[in-house]
Amino acid sequence: MARLKVILKYVAALAATALFAFPLAWMFLTSIKPRVDVFAKPPVFIFTPTFENYSRVLDSEFMLQLLNSAIIAGISTAFSLTLGALAAYGFSRYGRFKRADNLLFWILSLRMLPPIAVVVPFYILLRWAHLFDTRFALIMIYSIFNISFAVWLLKGFFDEIPPQLEESAMLEGHSPPVVFLRVALPMVRAGLATTAAFCLIQSLNEFLLALLLTDVDAVTAPVGLANFQKYFGLEWGQFAAAATIFVVPIIFFTILVRHHLVRGMSFGRMG
């Protein structure tokens, strides 16, 4: 019986994996299909693969958009981690003042805003500040959302550090900044990895703000993908190729930090 249970568990897991992986597989297959086979009915699974779609995409403006995405996600993540870690440490160690909880909740509430509610004010603000269609604007806006997330996630990790470790370092003559950098930070490496993964994925996937607050120069990859929908219809093969290029690094990164992700998602229930 126990054996059967294990087997059933694996079957269920495989079925779920297949279900979730199918769109990815279909996307990749479409990206290497010749033009005529894309719409073949019934769908064909055996065809001569072609890399024509890829060579077209590599020559297109999509590469610039991919670079935009990488720069915006990278810098906003680094920025969010830095400020988030400092704020989280502050709340964790010195958070016993009056209304500290209210302050924390206010930070969290930044994240509750639906982007659609703020996109028009942001648009006007950026126009006025001459920051419309710049990477800098998106970096700042993504950071606002990510910092609140980073503060909450990292605070949980900082709370788990035994206070004696830092007391010991202080007693040994290290100043508070050194205690933070050399004792506290190394101990929340798992938390930093988790937070970084979440922030990166969040920034790479964001669509609405990027769509409405950029025009040409700062267009990001998700918006660029949508732009494959042209007046004369959609180039499905190129679209799939571009999406594959965009998705592969994210998949690798996620696999790399998957243990931290699981830990981060279940944090608070850790022993």
Add this chain to the structure above:
Amino acid sequence: MPDIELRDLTIKYGATAAVSGVSLDVLDREYCVLLGPSGCGKTSILRAIAGFAALAAGAIRIGGRDVTRLYPGDRDVAMIFQDYALYPHMTVRGNFAFPLQAMRLGRAEQEQRIREVAQLLRMEDLLDRYPRELSGGQQQRVAVGRALVRRCPVLLLDEPLGNLDAKLRVETRASLKRIQRDLAVTAVHVTHDQVEALALADRIVVMEQGEIRQIGSPEQVYERPDNLFVAQFVGTPAMNVLPCRLQQEGERWLLVGAGFHVPVEHRRSRLCSTPWSTAAPPNDRRAAKPDGPPWRSSDLATSPGCVPPPLANYRDRAILLGIRAEHVRLAPEPGPDYFPAQVYVTEPQGSEVIVDMQVGGEIVRARGDKEEWAFAAQGQTEVHAAFPFPRAHLFDPDTHRRIEV
């Protein structure tokens, strides 16, 4: 000159005072143990000396320097934490080096000091391990080493032996004391374990509810507890405490309780308090003798009609009588001033035996040589016990203070 001076220390957590108005001088190179049950404020005092606890009132001076408002790192104090507080992301060498880096020592000097400490604690071959790769005892040694490597004149120890098993605790206890002597540091050690306190301390500070109950050498605390709390907290098994009354019976004064009596003896009959004596002043040759050492056994005598002066006020009043388990006498047969007792349980402890017995309505524990008390261990339930007066501790039932006889 006192090395650590605490003046009127008060520490509050919210509205409750963990420490209230404690003053204490720890002498230079002294091993001072703060002893008390959990929550008595002993750890708060230690943390105040280190600079981790905010003071509501009071001042702290170390080596004559006022450190009350100094940053912990500027106090020149080292500490060993109960959970060792080793940096898990550094090797043993890294843990030793980290305090030295704060002192901005040169590489060679750092290496030299690490080697010295590693040699002292015999852990040269463990320097490149991470704390998680070490046993509990080895981790404890790293914690000791990290505290010593800075060569601070003051060492604070917060239950440093609490996480070790019994055997290791005894071994480590001895080495702590040796290290403290060899390096001539002033040590303040916090523990709830009175055995540890008696073994290590030059002076014990017994605390309860944020206040000092007694300061004294291990002998003083053990043999002359100032009050009921200290008497019952120090010593295993805990001191037996029984209510009784001081009564006159014929020529003698007796402490009479439920199911037992103890004849009052006192050391020198010339101290006899005449106002209460019903008989004529005793005509004792010893009375003429000059003051000798207070506990010479030849001086102990039962003098007819006299009680020692401090007891005079307690005539026909209640008194608490304390007697340590090892001072209870047992005999198989009745004898003068012995009284019957029923044996409940006997616990053999190697060469000794602990006997739980009922006297009157109370349980009394006695500890003695297993062979001498073989009769009790072999199932005889009716035995005879006596409380020798010179070994008894008397306490006022209201103030719980010691009545010095």
